[in-house]
Amino acid sequence: MKHLTETIMATILAALFCGPVLAQDWMEGLPSKPGYVDFGNLTQLFGEEPKVEVMLGGPLVTFLAEASREEDPELAKMLDGLTAISVNVYELEEGDREAARERVSTLAQRLGDEQWQRTVKVNEGDSRVHMFMKTDGDQIAGLALMVLGGDTEAVFINVVGDVDPAALGKLAGKFGVSADLNLR
Amino acid sequence: MSEYRPANNCDWFDERLEPWLDGELPADQAEALERHVDECRRCREQYRLARRIQTGLRGLEQPSCPDSVIGILAERTRPRRRRLAPALAAGLMAGALGLGVAWQMQRAGGPDAQPSRAELAEARAELGVALGYVSAAGRAAGRDVGSVLASEGVMRPIRRGLDLEVTFPVLDRESHDTVESET
Numbered sequence: 001m002k003h004l005t006e007t008i009m010a011t012i013l014a015a016l017f018c019g020p021v022l023a024q025d026w027m028e029g030l031p032s033k034p035g036y037v038d039f040g041n042l043t044q045l046f047g048e049e050p051k052v053e054v055m056l057g058g059p060l061v062t063f064l065a066e067a068s069r070e071e072d073p074e075l076a077k078m079l080d081g082l083t084a085i086s087v088n089v090y091e092l093e094e095g096d097r098e099a100a101r102e103r104v105s106t107l108a109q110r111l112g113d114e115q116w117q118r119t120v121k122v123n124e125g126d127s128r129v130h131m132f133m134k135t136d137g138d139q140i141a142g143l144a145l146m147v148l149g150g151d152t153e154a155v156f157i158n159v160v161g162d163v164d165p166a167a168l169g170k171l172a173g174k175f176g177v178s179a180d181l182n183l184r
Numbered sequence: 185m186s187e188y189r190p191a192n193n194c195d196w197f198d199e200r201l202e203p204w205l206d207g208e209l210p211a212d213q214a215e216a217l218e219r220h221v222d223e224c225r226r227c228r229e230q231y232r233l234a235r236r237i238q239t240g241l242r243g244l245e246q247p248s249c250p251d252s253v254i255g256i257l258a259e260r261t262r263p264r265r266r267r268l269a270p271a272l273a274a275g276l277m278a279g280a281l282g283l284g285v286a287w288q289m290q291r292a293g294g295p296d297a298q299p300s301r302a303e304l305a306e307a308r309a310e311l312g313v314a315l316g317y318v319s320a321a322g323r324a325a326g327r328d329v330g331s332v333l334a335s336e337g338v339m340r341p342i343r344r345g346l347d348l349e350v351t352f353p354v355l356d357r358e359s360h361d362t363v364e365s366e367t
Contacts, residue, residue: 025240049229054314060239060307063299068308087314129321145321157318172319175312 026058030084035134035142035160037111039088042156045103046090057084057160075171083161090154097126100154104128104146111144133165140165193220197227205238235306239299 030036043049065079092100108130112118120131128148134141143165145157159168197220203209204217221228299307 027240049225052313052317053229053232054310054317055236056307056310056314058240059242060299060303064304064307064311067304085311085314087317089317131321143318145318147321155317155321157314157321159318168315169319169322172312172315175315 026084027055030057030160033083033141033160034136035083035140035158037107037142037144037158039107039146039156039158040103042088042090042103042154045099046096046154047093048090050088050090052087052089054085054087056086057082072174074167075174078163078167078171081162081164082159084158085160086156086158088156092148092152092154096154097148100148101128104130104148104154107146108132116144193224194227197221197224197230201230201234205234235303239303242299 031038061079061082061084065076068079069076090096090100105128108118108121111130111132114134116132116134118130119133120129122129126148128146130144130146132144134144139162142161143157143159143163145155147153147155149155197217200209200213200217204214209217221231
């Protein structure tokens with residue numbers, strides 16, 4: 001019995017100290033974060049790959065924060081709280097619009113059910129804008145934005161982490177990258 | 185002479201993606217692949233995904249097993265090797281396997297696991313695009329994102345440390361001709 005206990009202890013110790021190095025794929029852990037949103041298989045819905053796809057997170061964001069700390073402390077501070085950011089932009093084809101509206105509506109309903117707080121809802125013509133925020137105690141856990149730009153584009157954004165929302169727009173201006181969503 | 189074959193670019197790309205990422209291709213082939221990635225959306229996505237995976241692997245922390253643990257394992261192994269052989273061997277093998285795989289991953293990232301300057305620049309550019317769309321989505325809603333989220337309903341958690349003014353109500357704008365409603 002004693003030997004068995006020792007054997008188990010030895011195995012546990014080996015697993016405890018040596019195992020975690022194998023389990024650091026940040027994308028695997030992402031779905032368990034409270035601010036993460038699973039938008040579902042959008043590529044299948046729209047029948048093609050997104051025209052813009054950004055997925056940033058994990059160690060690269062940490063390195064980016066460190067690299068920016070002296071030159072741009074504001075960006076570094078924002079990145080410190082950022083777990084991941086994903087942007088998927090799809091071009092809407094003629095046959096996609098109804099399905100896209102349905103998907104966005106279903107997702108909005110689901111986010112509401114999952115205690116995401118709706119901060120914006122716009123229905124104008126064919127355009128839809130939904131913005132949600134999730135909090136975890138006193139901290140922001142994530143943002144979710146879904147935009148259907150008339151008959152041209154569908155945009156799905158998820159910001160995971162405790163990110164100062166005021167800094168997002170400000171930093172976007174600093175980067176000098178502007179994206180136009182053709183709402184109508 | 186370059187092996188760039190316009191008639192079969194994507195198959196050609198698939199075959200060479202890994203050696204390209206590992207920096208093992210001759211310069212002319214690497215340039216041809218770069219041109220192809222510029223032109224072909226499918227391969228561009230493949231390339232980005234592969235780069236992302238590679239960068240993720242490089243970001244793994246330095247694997248290490250504390251000396252104290254190795255000492256404990258060695259101590260436990262020595263006097264009772266025969267009696268504990270099967271199970272302890274399995275435990276040690278699991279640990280060794282873990283270290284081995286981790287070492288391989290670390291090795292794949294090279295001696296310096298930090299991303300290169302080019303990778304950081306690429307990540308920064310991607311972040312710029314992402315923030316551009318966040319900003320555009322906010323504009324589409326008629327507000328900048330910060331102002332929208334500074335609304336009364338979500339003010340309490342945000343204002344901690346931000347010192348924002350409550351200036352906007354929660355926006356729920358629908359045109360008169362829209363009949364759709366959501367709760």
